[in-house]
Amino acid sequence: MGKRTSSSNRPPPSRPPSSLLPLIGLADRSILTRLVVTGCVAATANLISLMSLSAELSGWMRGEVLDTPFLIFCLSLLVSYAFAKRFVSLTLTTAFSALAEVRRRFLRHVTLGGHADILDLQAKRSFDLGNHHLERIAALLPNLSIAANMMLVAAVAYLYLWTLSTVGATLLLVAALLVGGWYVREAQRTRSLLSDAKESELRMLQGFSELVGGNAEVKLGKARRDELSQAVEADVARWEELKRRHGRNLGELFSWIATIIIGFSAVFVFIFPRMGAMSVSELPLVTSVILFLARPLSKFLNAVPDYVAAEDAAAQLTALLGTMPALEYAPSRTARAPRRFSSIELRGVSFAYRAGLRPEPFVIGPIDLTIPAGSVVGIVGSNGSGKSTLLRVIPLLFRPDEGQVLLDGQPVETDRLEAYRDLFCAVFQDHHLFTRLPQGPGFDAELFREMLAYLKIDHLVPDTGNGLLNRDLSKGQRRRVALAVAVAEGRPVVILDEWTSDQDAEFRTRFTNEIIGKLRALGRTVIFVSHDGDVSSVCDVIIRMTNGRMTNDRMTNTETIDGATDMPAATAASRPDMGSASAPAMACLQETA
Structure with missing residues (x-):
């Protein structure tokens, strides 16, 4: 085997820069190009539909009924729908495929990775957190993909606004930069509150878990119960306060943004015509574009907290993946293990x-x-x-x-x-009794039933005919069923780790007087603690x-x-x-x- 370096001996990696796009497979240039082209076509068609509506409105104001704007509106609306649907579909298909590959990587790490790493409690917690982050990202992706499409719509609409009113477009850009900078600063403060609330929530849930897991001990000691309850209550209060502050900040943020958008529209309507910066004939179209911009901008701003949460989850998930070696399934050179050895x-x-x-x-x-x-x-x-x-x-x-x-x-x-x-079958102290019996050709169902009877547990494990096991058993009974399964698998070496620790006096005696001999008579090598x-x-x-x-x-x-x-x-x-x-x-x- 030679000398090797345990994966658990590696120093913990530094947290990588936050990046959601590489994790969800959208950092590839070809994918991004397809998305940008698709989104721009949808946005342009959307804008053309708006322009046709404005043209139709202008015709009505002149007492004319125009057929061409209506036809253009219908055609552009269909194109916008088709390409917007394609944009969202391509985004989500790519992203969910990438997230599915992350789950497969978790699976490969569990099945092919180091057993010592998997047993580590910190590793188990990491897997739980990793799956939690995956769920967060997956839940936020639909909203983020729609927001990205809306941003392309806003970009195309803004370019069109520039052709209508250079002064207005410039002022809008300056206002957007000022508001955007303020928004980013407020979003960072909101993110900090959200992070603190998350930590409080984790402590709170851990406290609840301890109260449930140690409920008997808690009920037997008032002082201990009060101590733990007060600690959880403090975490609940802290979580409540942070969530309230987070909600107030978001409410204030979105209220200001809505006010600014409406106020800026008022500048175009009330001030620009008086200054001569815009003709009266241009006013309906420019106002329509400004109001049209409000929807995608609002959608984008609403998606920023989701993006912040997804970015944070992606950063933590990327850091976790950095601790896992890249493993791939490979066909074994040996078709099946030898059942005999020296x-x-x-x-x-x-x-x-x-x-x-x-x-x-x-x-x-x-x-x-x-x-x-x-x-x-x-x-x-x-x-x-x-x-x-x-x-x-x-x-x-x-x-x-x-x-x-x-x-x-x-x-x-x-x-x-x-x-x-x-070659080995085992019943460890932390053994896991699977719901379903092994289905392979090496499993001897008849021997399994014989071992259940020998271990006096057959009456609690009926033969259901579908390979399902009754797991509603005590620890000692589960160990006996696990031993019967292990023996029936026919592997030549049986490993037993403190098998008698949860058995009654009868089976502790039978283990040394009979069961070891039974395994020896079956031709098994036995190694036990x-x-x-x-x-x-x-x-x-x-x-x-x-x-x-x-x-x-x-x-x-x-x-x-x-x-x-x-x-x-x-x-x-x-x-x-x-x-x-x-x-x-x-x-x-x-x-x-």
Whole structure:
């Protein structure tokens, strides 16, 4: 396997510049060109329809009824509709395709990325936040695409206004720049309020979650309940105040903008004709253009808060994606994993587990370990000694930072990784019992039902015929169902992590007296972690972990094989639950100094 650098060891990336367009696939020049051309055609047609209306109005004022403006109006309206629809459709299709690819990248990271990174609570929180940001952007995109189309309409209308009144267009530009600068400043203040409100909301939701999750403890202690309730109440009050200020700012902002637009229209109507800057005949058309500009400008300004929120979400999502390596699905060189093997060997393996708030990584190793097929290996030690970490290193869920893992003497490289992992089935402490049973050809449904009966859980897991499982079970019952599923998958190595921790006394006793023997009789290699007393009677080898190192490994056999000791035949014969299975090959351990 060689030395590798854990992805979790990389320093957190700096936050990249905010950019929504690259994230949603609209930074490509060809896409932008198509959008601009499509939008400009729609905007021009929209303006032509306005001009035809103005021409028709002028004809009426002269006592004439004109057919040409009406025909032009109808044609331009159809063109405007078709191209505006195409603009919005192209924008949303491109953007949602890009967001779908982000979701696929999340999926590839979960299925192909490092298991240690996925287990990290911070990583889980990042995935939740990433999906939240995706939902925010997706919800805002339709409004933003319409606003972008409206801005192109405003741009074309403004160019037309320039041909009608240079002075008016210049004044409008100056006013727009002044109002725009003020608006941007106010929008930044509004964004700051929104960010503070978001932080308060997150604290508030976390407080609610703790009150719900620890409801029993809260109800048993008034002082603690009051303390937590007051903290949540403070966050609620803070959130309420920030939202009120944010709402007041937005209301004031839009009121001023509406007043300015109407006031500027009044300048054209009341002042320009008196100054001689505009003829009376031009006044209806210019006024129509000014009022026409009000709609797209209003739509654009209304969309600015949405754009700010989408830009903020895009920046955070881009930063999150920067922590994920680019992974692609590739066909495995091995069609299916071998169901037989001779030995699994860990040679000089070390792994540093970095998670949560640990200031320093927890390191296990270096470890030298050989597990022949058919062995029963017990791993014991105090809490935090590295038992469960080692249990995840053996099947390469955690990739070693140093050393090698070998299958039948051959290093397990990346192209053999999936085939190697397919040798293992596991019931970890944090196991997940899936709703649906495996559907592949390797799953033995008959053996599954037999194991359910053997584990006395079949009455709670009826055979529905559609592969669905009843998951409304206690933790101990779920572990028993998970073990039955694991055995029925037919994989040669069974990993059990504190399987007895949620079992009653009967099954804790049966685990050492019967279940291990049952798995051995089925020809499985068993590797398990246990806290339940002396398990030496069922183990070929006991590995004792202390602070990440193998110490005081206890052999339960007497004959030496490759530096270890072999189980006497009498031991196997004294176990009727093993059936006719031959005595397993012994694991070979070399204690690291």
